[in-house]
Amino acid sequence: MSLTLNVNGRDHAVDADPATPLLYVLRGDLQLNGAKFGCGLGQCGACTVTVDGKAVFSCVLPVAAVQGRRVVTVEGLGTVQAPGAIQQAFKAEQAAQCGYCIAGMIMRAKALLDATPRPTEAQIREGMQPNLCRCGTHMRILRAVRRAAGLPVEPARAGA
Template sequence: MSLTLTVNGADHVVDADPATPLLYVLRDDLRLNGAKFGCGLGQCGACTVIVDGQAVFSCLLPAVAAQGRKVLTVEGLGTAAAPGPLQKAFETEQAAQCGYCIAGMIMRAKALLDAKPRPGEAEIRAGMQPNLCRCGTHMRILRAVRRAAGLPANPAVPA
């Protein structure tokens, strides 16, 4: 079946089974490899992209459900030569260790900051909670989100 998907502001026609997870269409058909396959169960967040402003696990979303909606991947935020503000914040804070989760983390942070540009510490932690970093750079990731939001690097965390 032909599907028309709007990804990073451009329309793409792909021939895919409607039930194919969006993640596979992004990676295999569109060659956008930022979103990663982690668990396939929506539990790790490595595959996170933004659909109509909401962070979603692309491993769980059927490609047909993305038709008529705006999909944003990490590739739509900037490039290695000209990183976007979130990408730059993650780089400055050295938030990536192995890098596998980072695209999903950046996309989750983008959705959070688009919805609430200056979130509180609890909102940042709750907003980022669905995504996991197996290398344990969570504190650097939180600093990167705070940096991108223009917040203090190390706020007092309420008990």
Template sequence: MSLVLTVNGRQHTVDASPETPLLYVLRNDLQLNGAKFGCGLGQCGACTVQVDGKAAYSCLLPVAAAQGRAIRTVEGLGAPEAPSPLQKAFMDEQAAQCGYCIGGMIMRAQALLDANPRPSEAHIRAHMQPNLCRCGTHMRILRAIRRAAGLPVEAASA
């Protein structure tokens, strides 16, 4: 079945079964590999993208439910030669160790900063809680988000 998706501001027509997870269409049909398959259950966040400005697990979202909605992937934020402020902050803080979770972390963090450019420490932590980093770089990830938000890089209280 032909479906029309708007991804990173561009329309794409894809042939996919309506119940196919958005993640598979992004990776296999559109060659956007920033979102990763982690658990397939919406429990790790490696597949996080933005749908209508909100963080969403692309492994759980049927592609048919994504039609007519604005989908944004980490590739839509910036490029290696011109990273977004959040991507630059992740680089400055060396927030990626293995890098597997980082696309999802950045997309969840970007959704937060788009909704609230200067969130509190508690708000950052609560918003980022669903995404997991198996390498344990959570503290560097939190510093990167604070840096991008123009907040003191070191948290006032942990």
């Protein structure tokens, strides 16, 4: 079935079964590989993108559910040459270790900061909680979110 998706500000015509997970269309049809397949169950967050500004697990969201809505992937936030503000904060805090979860973390942070530009520590922790980092860089990720929000960032401790 032919569907039209708005991804990163551009309309894309795709031929996909309406029940196909959005993640598969992003990666397979549109060659946007930032969102990763992690668990396939909407439990890890590696596939997180935003739909109309809300963070969603694209591995469990049928592509038909996003017709007429705005999808943004990490590729829509900036480029290697000109990274967006949140990407810059994650880089400054060295929040990535293996990098597998980072696109999803960045997109979750984007949705959080768009909804709550100056979040409290509790709001940051709650907002980022659905996404997992198996390498354990959560403290650096939290610092990156604080940095992106313009909040004070305590110095990193050894191993954090």
